[in-house]
Amino acid sequence: MLVGIDIGATSLDIALLRPDLGIIARHAQEADVEAGPGPIMARLRSLLPAMLAQNGIAPDRVLAVGIGVPGPVNFAAGQLVNPPLMPGWDSYAIREDLREITDAPIFVDNDVNLMALGVLWRQRKQIENFLVIKVGTGIGCGIVCHGELYRGSTGSAGDIGHICADVAGPLCRCGNRGCVEAMAAAPAIVAMGLEAAQSGRSPALAERLAAKGLLDAADIGAASRAGDAEADAIVRRSGRLIGQVLAALVNFYNPSHIFIGGGVSAIGPMFLAAIRQSVSQRSLALSTRHLEITSAPLGPETGLIGAGVLAMREALRSGGPA
Ligand SMILES: [Zn+2]
Numbered sequence: 001m002l003v004g005i006d007i008g009a010t011s012l013d014i015a016l017l018r019p020d021l022g023i024i025a026r027h028a029q030e031a032d033v034e035a036g037p038g039p040i041m042a043r044l045r046s047l048l049p050a051m052l053a054q055n056g057i058a059p060d061r062v063l064a065v066g067i068g069v070p071g072p073v074n075f076a077a078g079q080l081v082n083p084p085l086m087p088g089w090d091s092y093a094i095r096e097d098l099r100e101i102t103d104a105p106i107f108v109d110n111d112v113n114l115m116a117l118g119v120l121w122r123q124r125k126q127i128e129n130f131l132v133i134k135v136g137t138g139i140g141c142g143i144v145c146h147g148e149l150y151r152g153s154t155g156s157a158g159d160i161g162h163i164c165a166d167v168a169g170p171l172c173r174c175g176n177r178g179c180v181e182a183m184a185a186a187p188a189i190v191a192m193g194l195e196a197a198q199s200g201r202s203p204a205l206a207e208r209l210a211a212k213g214l215l216d217a218a219d220i221g222a223a224s225r226a227g228d229a230e231a232d233a234i235v236r237r238s239g240r241l242i243g244q245v246l247a248a249l250v251n252f253y254n255p256s257h258i259f260i261g262g263g264v265s266a267i268g269p270m271f272l273a274a275i276r277q278s279v280s281q282r283s284l285a286l287s288t289r290h291l292e293i294t295s296a297p298l299g300p301e302t303g304l305i306g307a308g309v310l311a312m313r314e315a316l317r318s319g320g321p322a
Pocket residue numbers: 161162172173174175176179181182
């Protein structure tokens with residue numbers, strides 16, 4: 001029995017998984033990583049034992065735990081390093097925090113790396129060089145090279161959210177200007193949607209704002225799919241900017257596939273279409289000849305399955321109880 005935990009910027013997802021990575025039980029709830037590790041870790045310490053008990057699983061049957069977090073991770077230490085989306089978590093000892101509820105080995109990695117492991121497992125080694133992009137509150141990239149996850153020399157490989165898309169762009173939470181994350185991820189989409197609603201340019205978004213009191217990225221996606229021109233322009237702009245950065249990655253890395261996942265990827269077909277168009281316009285012909293850009297194959301469960309893959313692989317590698 002494996003435990004997969006996916007801590008997102010705004011969500012907490014826990015799964016109990018069989019060794020073949022089938023999901024036995026799953027719990028998802030909203031969470032806010034900006035509030036610091038205290039509330040989320042306390043939630044985990046009460047939820048996980050309760051899930052095990054509900055499913056009749058003794059705690060000592062847990063072989064390993066895999067945890068994904070939305071920031072740069074020192075993989076060997078299992079700690080976040082200066083995560084822009086979760087400032088209170090810098091160097092926080094996640095593994096030690098969970099020691100009181102399980103003796104099983106615990107492995108922590110960046111959430112997008114776990115998505116890449118999930119896709120790698122799903123593809124059964126049929127493709128060896130690919131990228132997995134997560135677009136949510138932030139933007140990140142998991143890199144698979146010759147059939148192995150590539151973490152780089154210090155573990156920060158694929159942190160593409162802070163690549164500059166426009167030097168004169170808005171200020172990013174990292175302190176620089178015009179990072180693709182600050183211009184195209186969920187908060188930017190919502191800010192543009194609010195502006196379109198409040199200025200009266202988008203009657204559909206104004207109506208949604210009046211009804212709900214707020215907007216989220218899914219609202220802008222729904223308005224776009226319903227034919228609202230302003231919402232459609234916001235979705236396309238986000239896709240175009242992300243595609244612009246991906247074109248550089250394609251020229252540099254020559255992947256055979258790019259899988260797009262994360263909450264914003266479900267915003268509508270126009271998002272993926274704009275990414276594809278931007279990549280094909282800006283990349284070398286040879287690098288795009290057989291390139292496929294599609295949605296991540298396991299949908300919203302990609303990260304959870306990947307957390308299970310991480311737990312299984314690392315427990316086997318370290319000679320743990322698995
Ligand atoms: Zn930035």
